[in-house]
Amino acid sequence: MIAKLILRDKVYEVRAGMSLLSALQKINVVPESVIAVRDGEMITDDEILRPGDEVKLVAVISGG
Amino acid sequence: MKCRRCDKKAAVHMRQHKLALCTEHYLEWIPEQTERFIKKYGMFTRDEKILVAVSGGKDSLSLWDILVRLGYQADGLYLALGIDEGISYSHESQRLTEKFANEHNLKLHVVDIEKMYGSSIPVLAEVSHRGHGRPCAVCGLAKRHEMNRIARDFGYDVLATGHNLDDEAAVLFGNTLKWLDEYILRQGPVLPGSDGLARKVKPLCRFYEREMTAYAIGRNIEYIYEECPFADGSQSIFYKEALNQLETARPGTKLTFYLNFLEAKKGGNLFIEQSLGQSQLHPCLKCGQPTSAPGLCSFCRMIEKAESSPTWPQSQTDR
Numbered sequence: 001m002i003a004k005l006i007l008r009d010k011v012y013e014v015r016a017g018m019s020l021l022s023a024l025q026k027i028n029v030v031p032e033s034v035i036a037v038r039d040g041e042m043i044t045d046d047e048i049l050r051p052g053d054e055v056k057l058v059a060v061i062s063g064g
Numbered sequence: 065m066k067c068r069r070c071d072k073k074a075a076v077h078m079r080q081h082k083l084a085l086c087t088e089h090y091l092e093w094i095p096e097q098t099e100r101f102i103k104k105y106g107m108f109t110r111d112e113k114i115l116v117a118v119s120g121g122k123d124s125l126s127l128w129d130i131l132v133r134l135g136y137q138a139d140g141l142y143l144a145l146g147i148d149e150g151i152s153y154s155h156e157s158q159r160l161t162e163k164f165a166n167e168h169n170l171k172l173h174v175v176d177i178e179k180m181y182g183s184s185i186p187v188l189a190e191v192s193h194r195g196h197g198r199p200c201a202v203c204g205l206a207k208r209h210e211m212n213r214i215a216r217d218f219g220y221d222v223l224a225t226g227h228n229l230d231d232e233a234a235v236l237f238g239n240t241l242k243w244l245d246e247y248i249l250r251q252g253p254v255l256p257g258s259d260g261l262a263r264k265v266k267p268l269c270r271f272y273e274r275e276m277t278a279y280a281i282g283r284n285i286e287y288i289y290e291e292c293p294f295a296d297g298s299q300s301i302f303y304k305e306a307l308n309q310l311e312t313a314r315p316g317t318k319l320t321f322y323l324n325f326l327e328a329k330k331g332g333n334l335f336i337e338q339s340l341g342q343s344q345l346h347p348c349l350k351c352g353q354p355t356s357a358p359g360l361c362s363f364c365r366m367i368e369k370a371e372s373s374p375t376w377p378q379s380q381t382d383r
Contacts, residue, residue: 030305030312032272033305034274035274035277035278042075042076042282044075044076044077046065058277058289060273060274060277061273061305062122062273062291
């Protein structure tokens with residue numbers, strides 16, 4: 001069973017049952033650089049990903 | 065993880081503060097903290113008129129939202145820079161800024177750089193040969209010039225920008241790597257005003273960029289998510305990414321870096337303190353704004369140079 005993490009136009013598939021923090025580490029995304037949103041609600045990175053979850057990762061860095 | 069203030073599930077965890085909050089309490093906490101910073105650094109009072117520089121991004125729109133929620137007299141200023149690059153960047157950011165202003169019934173000044181000075185920022189950068197092929201230096205110069213002009217012309221007491229702690233830490237990091245002492249000493253939450261120069265303040269300077277994103281999401285603020293097309297690969301983004309690596313390994317690194325700098329500066333503990341206040345400002349002969357060298361300011365020199373270029377656009381609008 002998998003959960004999906006979506007960052008901009010990229011979709012990452014990870015194993016459900018792991019924490020969001022572990023999933024971010026697995027896909028090499030720095031936790032400090034994103035806010036995670038699931039079903040329209042922001043979630044903290046200790047949240048356990050459920051089968052079928054689609055978590056949107058909102059990139060936070062801007063500038064120039 | 066539970067909210068510190070209630071039993072609900074936390075939505076935002078701020079490791080550097082060892083604080084987790086639910087959305088409802090997070091959206092209360094941010095304005096409370098902003099008010100604290102405004103008072104702590106003596107930024108402005110409720111009697112003063114504030115001009116908020118709004119870009120359509122998460123930070124500036126959130127700043128405007130927070131100041132209005134706190135009951136401050138805050139109008140907006142949007143600068144149309146003419147950046148398109150295939151994604152209608154300026155057009156979209158202007159649309160979102162105007163949408164926010166209309167929905168909240170707020171006053172917004174819009175200055176179109178192309179209509180005002182005859183060319184967009186990318187064209188101006190090209191013909192003025194500033195910025196080594198990138199328009200960012202020209203963009204920054206034009207923004208500073210125009211923000212100060214509007215603040216002065218419309219009688220605003222203070223100009224507020226949406227710089228967050230990541231912005232400030234990245235600038236400080238870059239300047240420290242090069243030991244640019246004058247730039248380092250000039251940095252802070254408040255840049256005092258002087259004759260012709262509006263006071264500049266950064267009420268969000270102690271919030272992480274991640275926190276401002278969470279605020280914009282929590283408040284359902286529609287902001288331009290796409291990065292400025294010219295920011296890709298920029299130095300400031302490189303420094304922010306590097307600092308975020310440090311922050312992940314050692315929560316609080318960014319905050320400590322910035323706050324300890326402010327403390328050292330306040331206490332006169334920076335070894336370069338003596339050089340402060342030696343520079344003298346002169347009024348520009350053309351626009352009257354203060355400049356470090358006698359004659360024309362950098363902006364007016366750039367415009368004069370651009371106007372003498374054979375590739376300068378013919379259809380200019382009178383200033």
